[in-house]
Amino acid sequence: MSQFIQLTQQDPQLVREELLAGLLAASAQTSPKYLYDALGSKLFEAICELPEYYPTRTEAQIFASYADEIAAVAGTGATLIDLGAGNCAKAASLFPALQPSHYVPIDISVQFLRDAVSRLQSQFPRIAMTGIGMDFSSRLDLPTAVPRHNRLFFYPGSSIGNFTPQEALAFLARVHAACLHEGNADGGILISIDLVKDAVILDAAYDDALGVTASFNLNLLQHLNHLLQADFDLRAWRHRGFFNAKQSRIEMHLEALSPQTVRWPGGVRRFEEGERIHTENSYKYTQQDFIDLLTQAGFVDVTVWSDPQQWFMVCHARA
Numbered sequence: 001m002s003q004f005i006q007l008t009q010q011d012p013q014l015v016r017e018e019l020l021a022g023l024l025a026a027s028a029q030t031s032p033k034y035l036y037d038a039l040g041s042k043l044f045e046a047i048c049e050l051p052e053y054y055p056t057r058t059e060a061q062i063f064a065s066y067a068d069e070i071a072a073v074a075g076t077g078a079t080l081i082d083l084g085a086g087n088c089a090k091a092a093s094l095f096p097a098l099q100p101s102h103y104v105p106i107d108i109s110v111q112f113l114r115d116a117v118s119r120l121q122s123q124f125p126r127i128a129m130t131g132i133g134m135d136f137s138s139r140l141d142l143p144t145a146v147p148r149h150n151r152l153f154f155y156p157g158s159s160i161g162n163f164t165p166q167e168a169l170a171f172l173a174r175v176h177a178a179c180l181h182e183g184n185a186d187g188g189i190l191i192s193i194d195l196v197k198d199a200v201i202l203d204a205a206y207d208d209a210l211g212v213t214a215s216f217n218l219n220l221l222q223h224l225n226h227l228l229q230a231d232f233d234l235r236a237w238r239h240r241g242f243f244n245a246k247q248s249r250i251e252m253h254l255e256a257l258s259p260q261t262v263r264w265p266g267g268v269r270r271f272e273e274g275e276r277i278h279t280e281n282s283y284k285y286t287q288q289d290f291i292d293l294l295t296q297a298g299f300v301d302v303t304v305w306s307d308p309q310q311w312f313m314v315c316h317a318r319a
């Protein structure tokens, strides 16, 4: 039987304050979590199907090639805690190898997750499932329904890249703390990282020919219109997605095509032509830099699986 726990409804006043602080800053910015309303989650699924977006298929190849080795290292029968589970498909592809005793998918996009969990529960009736609707980016205090021992945190998709390296370290340290059981290190993490590579490959992955990533980015303005009762005109903006080699990150921005004033109840923001809203970073790591980050966060015994081109890697580390 699956259960669903909605931990916190995002407080609309806090959401509003956070968004307005970002929009009114000299260099306007928004957190990438606002890319994922119901439509944003579907557009992200479509991105994962694009020929240019290599991370999803490369990761799937690594999981398919090494599932048994991964299970041998990570162990079977764990409580598998899937951070940012989305449609739960990645974790489900590893169920036969990992044989989790309990599956705990967590996502901020609640309705999307609720539907995915109920579909999955009928496919895997023997695995206990507890879906949790929460924003895990700043806290990881899980409800008591989630067993404390033998936790395997699963953070696929190279989503860690959407944090700055400092945020990533703090996040990994929280995951490490959440693995401790009665003060002892127990369990671990299975995490995917996108590796530094040729800028041409990276640029195409975040600015695809079909314009799906552009729609994903522009949909953020639609989401802002909903959250703030704002009047962004989506046709007055364009998507920009490119690799910033100095910072080792993809940057996504929305760029104003003309001078314009955007209004919401109680406020306005003027944008000049060419002015940008910075909507997402996606950091790319070298193998060693990421292993160092895991070690700094307290993890040990790191095992790495990669693809032949070394574009992407999956790591397991013990708490």
Ligand code: AVI
Pocket (backbone or CB within 6 Å): 047, 055, 157, 158, 159, 160, 161, 162, 205, 206, 213, 280, 281, 282
């Ligand atoms: C979810 N995350 C890992 C994706 C990435 O590649 O950074 C989000 C994304 N943004 C644009 N395309 C995909």
